Amino acid sequence: MDRDRAMRVWTSVALCAKRRGEPLTPAHACLACVDALAVSGAALVLASDYGTTEPVYLTGAGAKALAELQTTLGEGPGIDAIASGTPVMAGDLGSVAAAGRWPVFAPEAARRGTKSIYSVPLALGALRIGALDLYRDDPGEPDREELMDAVVYADTALLLVLDDLGGIPTPSEAPEHAGRPVLWQAEVHQAAGIVSVQLGVPVLDALVRLRAHAFGTGDPLSEVARAVVERRLRLENGSNGFHRRREERS
Amino acid sequence: MTDLRPLAELTHTLVGEFDLLEFFQRLVAHAHESVGVAAAGLLLAGNGGTLTHVAASDEQARLLEVYQLQADEGPCLDCWRTGEPVRAPDLSLAADRWPRFAEEAARRGFAAAHALPVRLGGQLIGGLNLFSAKPDELAEDRFTLAQALADVAAIGLLQQRALRRRELIDEQLRSTINARLAVEQAKGVLAAAREIGVEDAAVLLRGYAARHDLQLGDLAARIVRRDPSLGDLAAQSSDVD
Numbered sequence: 242m243d244r245d246r247a248m249r250v251w252t253s254v255a256l257c258a259k260r261r262g263e264p265l266t267p268a269h270a271c272l273a274c275v276d277a278l279a280v281s282g283a284a285l286v287l288a289s290d291y292g293t294t295e296p297v298y299l300t301g302a303g304a305k306a307l308a309e310l311q312t313t314l315g316e317g318p319g320i321d322a323i324a325s326g327t328p329v330m331a332g333d334l335g336s337v338a339a340a341g342r343w344p345v346f347a348p349e350a351a352r353r354g355t356k357s358i359y360s361v362p363l364a365l366g367a368l369r370i371g372a373l374d375l376y377r378d379d380p381g382e383p384d385r386e387e388l389m390d391a392v393v394y395a396d397t398a399l400l401l402v403l404d405d406l407g408g409i410p411t412p413s414e415a416p417e418h419a420g421r422p423v424l425w426q427a428e429v430h431q432a433a434g435i436v437s438v439q440l441g442v443p444v445l446d447a448l449v450r451l452r453a454h455a456f457g458t459g460d461p462l463s464e465v466a467r468a469v470v471e472r473r474l475r476l477e478n479g480s481n482g483f484h485r486r487r488e489e490r491s
Numbered sequence: 492m493t494d495l496r497p498l499a500e501l502t503h504t505l506v507g508e509f510d511l512l513e514f515f516q517r518l519v520a521h522a523h524e525s526v527g528v529a530a531a532g533l534l535l536a537g538n539g540g541t542l543t544h545v546a547a548s549d550e551q552a553r554l555l556e557v558y559q560l561q562a563d564e565g566p567c568l569d570c571w572r573t574g575e576p577v578r579a580p581d582l583s584l585a586a587d588r589w590p591r592f593a594e595e596a597a598r599r600g601f602a603a604a605h606a607l608p609v610r611l612g613g614q615l616i617g618g619l620n621l622f623s624a625k626p627d628e629l630a631e632d633r634f635t636l637a638q639a640l641a642d643v644a645a646i647g648l649l650q651q652r653a654l655r656r657r658e659l660i661d662e663q664l665r666s667t668i669n670a671r672l673a674v675e676q677a678k679g680v681l682a683a684a685r686e687i688g689v690e691d692a693a694v695l696l697r698g699y700a701a702r703h704d705l706q707l708g709d710l711a712a713r714i715v716r717r718d719p720s721l722g723d724l725a726a727q728s729s730d731v732d
Contacts, residue, residue, distance in 0.1 A: 244540060326669055327662055366672030367715035389661060425543055425668065427557070427675045431689050434679020434715070444676055444715050463561075470679070470689060 248415060250393040253277055254401075255413040265411040268298040270398035271373070275300050277394070278387055280375045281355070284308035285363075285398055287371035288323045291315075294372065297402075304376060307350055307358075311374075317346045319372040322360040326369060328388065331358045333380040356380040359388070361395040363402065366430050368445050373398055400424070407453035423462050432466035436476050450476055498525065502643060505650040510706040512670050513697070514647045515546040522621060522640045523548040526633050529601065529624040532556040533644060534567055535609070535617035537661075537668040542571055542617065545671050550690060551599045552622055558595045565592035570606035570618045576638070577606040581626040596622070603627035605634070607641040611648055611660055619644060670708030677711035684725040699724055 253273040258265045271283040282304035286294035293315040296308035311317030321342075322329040331339055331347065334356055339347035350358070355376045363371040373395040375383075383391065403424075404411045423429060429451070436447035451469070454476055455462040468474035501521055504514060515533050522531035530552035534542045542560055547553035559565035566577040566589070579585050580603050585593045596604060603623040609616055619641040621629070629637070652663055674696065681692035700710045713721055 246540065327666055364669055366669055366674075366676045367712035368676070385659060385661070388659065392661070392665070422541065425537070425541065425672065427544065427553075427672075430672050430675035431679035431682070434676045434681075435683040436679075438680055438683035444680070 246389065246393055247396075250277075250390065250397055251415045254394075254397055255415075258413065265401060265413055266298070267398045267401040267405060270394055270401055271298050271300050274373065274375065274391065274394040274398075278375065278383070278390060281378045282307070282376040284319070284374045284376075285371060285402075286311070286319045286323075286374060287363075287402070288369050292320075294319050294323065297371070298398075303353075303355070304374075306353065307355060307376060308374065310349060311346060314343075314346050316343045317374075318343070318358045318360040319374040322362040322372040322374075323364075323369045326362050326364040328362065328392070329360045330382045331360075332382040333357060335380070354378060357382070359383055359391065361388075361391045363395050363399040365399065365424060365448075368448070370399060370402065370445060396422075403449060403452060407449045407456065409453060409456045426463055426466070428466040428470050429462060432469035435469055439475060440478060498639070498643070502646070505647060508654065508706070509651070510700070510708070511647060511651050511667055512546070512674065512707045513700070515644065515667075516697070516707075518640060518644055518647070519546045519548045519552075519619075522619065522637065526621060526629075526637050526640070528605075528621040528627065528629075530622045532567075532620045532622075533609075533617065534560070534571070534620065535664055535667060536571070536615075537665050542567075543668050543671070545617075545667065551601070552620075555596055555599050555601065555622065556620060559592055562591045562595075564589050566604045566606040567618050567620045570608055570620075571615070574608050574610075574615045576608065576634075578629065579604045580628045583626075600624055603629075605629050605637065607638050609641045609644050611645040614660060616645070616648075616660065616664060670711070673708050673711040673715060677714040680714050681725060695724070 254269050255265065257273040258269040267285050271285050275283045283300045284296050284304045284307065285298040286296050286308055289295045293312050296305065296312060299305040299308055311319055318329040318331045333339060334347045334351040355378065357377045357380050358374055360372045360374045363373065375391060401411055432451055433444050433448040436451060437444040440447065451465055452462060455465045501517060519531040519533050530548045532547040532552045533545045534556060535545045536542050544553060544556045547556060556567065559567050566579050570577040582593050582596050582602050582604060601622040602625050605621045607619045609619055621637060648663060677696060678689045678692040681695060682689045696710065697707065700707050714725065
């Protein structure tokens with residue numbers, strides 16, 4: 242039962258932050274992932290408006306260089322992972338196949354000593370938020386266990402990115418996310434769609450605002466979502482936060 | 492003798508680039524009719540272990556399935572934990588077994604529940620759940636049909652996997668769940684844009700996808716990204732072609 246996996250991953254990320262005496266950020270998901278999966282580096286990249294990626298959290302100079310290369314070239318496994326919403330494996334960057342797929346990125350990455358990359362998307366429904374790019378100095382693909390762990394690290398990074406975007410500090414206790422993720426509930430996504438139209442913002446923004454509202458009021462996200470869907474709650478733009486215009490309790 | 496023609500019709504849709512979400516939707520509708528229960532629902536496990544609701548034949552069944560997941564209690568959960576079918580022919584006798592679920596089921600108008608495991612390549616990946624309005628023993632022939640439909644759910648996934656490049660089951664389940672969430676996002680967008688309820692938005696979405704031969708998940712993604720070519724769908728009180 243993969244609650245164990247989610248709990249194990251969360252604990253490793255929280256411990257990483259604790260050891261550094263830092264508040265939890267997506268960077269810790271990257272660092273813990275590198276440790277756990279024995280890869281040489283990780284880059285958390287966010288989807289940019291220009292069809293490329295923005296490196297945001299990097300585990301070292303090597304990862305930074307490769308992430309920037311991908312951004313500059315507008316090609317790479319992370320970009321493909323974001324576009325497809327599914328993991329992308331580049332098992333041998335020196336191969337003809339890789340050069341066919343990423344004509345400039347692959348040979349250049351291989352030249353710099355990175356022989357394989359696997360990239361896991363940070364995606365939620367139709368939202369393509371970013372990717373977690375994992376770099377290795379040897380060719381090869383991850384096995385099933387490693388890939389499943391990588392997906393959970395990416396999910397964890399996603400949660401931390403959403404908190405970051407919403408200005409929400411992430412507590413180090415395992416969130417409900419480690420059990421049944423509220424982020425996978427239908428009503429939360431319906432509410433995000435509704436708020437996006439009401440406020441004239443992208444659905445990702447709407448989701449971030451819903452979470453910020455829930456954090457601000459102390460109400461569970463699922464209840465806030467239900468109130469929005471039932472039209473009892475309408476989020477309004479505010480100068481430094483979001484105010485309820487009207488809330489009716491039944 | 493059970494009429495298997497509707498089942499054959501269902502499996503005949505498994506050709507070409509078929510829409511998996513729409514297939515699951517039709518599967519549960521078919522389960523509801525052919526097994527003769529009030530409603531049916533399908534749960535699949537994303538990322539190895541988190542059960543997520545994927546399709547239901549009506550809103551009451553959907554709410555009951557979601558309730559089970561949130562309360563972490565009920566026949567579907569037991570089926571998931573044991574990998575064995577779970578029979579609850581009379582929920583009024585199930586208050587000890589699942590106190591919260593039994594109460595919620597009664598509130599939603601269900602008096603019996605049966606849960607069948609869905610397996611793919613030997614791996615347990617979800618459950619098909621049947622709900623009846625009256626106490627229901629689910630005799631052997633209906634039970635067998637229900638298990639066959641649970642297997643058909645798995646066949647749908649296998650068929651999709653055969654048509655795409657190599658993917659792990661886990662990735663496929665995750666994609667399916669993301670497609671489902673995209674549909675929920677699109678329902679919200681349409682509901683607000685057209686000032687209708689989310690379930691009416693769902694009907695609109697499915698109808699549009701069917702008429703234009705689009706996959707639900709793809710259409711949903713385009714709506715979420717505000718694809719301008721879908722302007723007529725998102726516009727308020729326009730006649731949708």
